[in-house]
Amino acid sequence: MVDFIWDDAxxxxxxxxxxxxxxxxxxxxxARTPWPMPQGDNKFVVWGRTEAGDCVQVVYVLxxxxxxxxxxxxxxxxxxxSADGIYVIxxxxxxxxxxxxxxxxxxxKGKR
Numbered sequence: 001m002v003d004f005i006w007d008d009a010x011x012x013x014x015x016x017x018x019x020x021x022x023x024x025x026x027x028x029x030x031a032r033t034p035w036p037m038p039q040g041d042n043k044f045v046v047w048g049r050t051e052a053g054d055c056v057q058v059v060y061v062l063x064x065x066x067x068x069x070x071x072x073x074x075x076x077x078x079x080x081x082s083a084d085g086i087y088v089i090x091x092x093x094x095x096x097x098x099x100x101x102x103x104x105x106x107x108x109k110g111k112r
Contacts, residue, residue: 002029003085005063010088014058017092023050024058024091034105036060047094047102055094055102060086 004025014024027048028036036044042065046058063085094102 004028005085005087014088014091019050019056019058019091019093023054023056024088026051027056028058028060028086028088043089047098047105055099057090057092057094057098058088059090060088063087 004021006021011021015021027050028046031046031048035046035048037046039045039059042061044060044062046060048056048058050056
């Protein structure tokens with residue numbers, strides 16, 4: 001099970017484009033090859049579909065690489081002690097050119 005770390009800062013920033021926390025977690029939990037992809041600066045990106053079928057991009061870092069987590073705002077009881085949690089830093093809906101690329105990648109890897 002993947003643990004997500006949410007504090008006020010990343011929850012506000014990640015949802016600013018209208019993607020909900022539930023949609024973000026759904027997309028990351030169901031990521032399929034070739035996702036997640038490394039993006040430099042210890043960031044990863046996932047493109048995927050929400051439960052409703054909308055295409056979303058999520059950018060995150062692993063907890064061990066995050067520098068600004070406010071643990072006073074994190075429910076520590078929800079975290080698995082040995083896991084390296086996911087700290088989401090951005091999410092947005094894919095634009096039309098990204099959706100085309102996403103479908104193309106899906107055709108090469110199976111179905112999307």
